Amino acid sequence: MCLEPIIERLTRIKNIKIILDCNNIAYSRNNKLKPPSLSDILLVYELLKEKLHFKKKDIICICDPALKYRIDKPLEYKVLKKEGILIEAPKVADEFILSYALKYDFCLIISNDKFREYIEQLPNKRWIEDRRISFLLINDEICLSPNIEYSNVPNFPENKEKINQFEKIDSQISTLDVLKRIEHTKGEFDLY
Secondary structure, three states, X not given: OOHHHHHHHOOHHHHOOEEEEHHHHHOOOOOOOOOOOHHHHHHHHHHXXXXXXXXXXXXXXXXXXXXXXXXXXXXXXXXXXXXXXXXEOOOOHHHHHHHHHOOOOOOXXXXXXXXXXXXXXXXXXXXXXXXXXXXXEEOOEEEEEEOOOHHHOOOOHHHHXXXXXXXHHXXXXXXXXXXXXXXXXXXXXXXX
């Protein structure tokens, strides 16, 4: 299943942070003869911003410091970094991607990296599985694929709203409603 229809259907998802693993994206089509591609990072960024209507401030693009030496368009990279679109981590970007993601109840991470070496440091294995979105670049198109069924994720914004609605309903229940619920139950019930 592709992520785009899910995002179009769920409005609150557009208010969450989405983190791009820029090294993973830039190197995704690398065959050792080609340098990592800045265009691929921008392809994902533009899909999120223009087509899926994520706010610019909610799209966080994090990359390793060494990417600037290998990227195919170093001048454009420098401009994007200066504009604050690309954020260069002081060392391995994966650590900062996960550290930033841990600050939020729920956010999405676009990466094909499974972050196996960090599983022990995360709340649990399921935590990364619930947040990571894998991707596939085909020519000038991108396909984002969620790795999970979002209806099963408790911290997913749409699910939190449903849980809050149930909590409100239960907290607004009257004594008469309680009596109606227990009216047809078996056994004795003494109100005093």
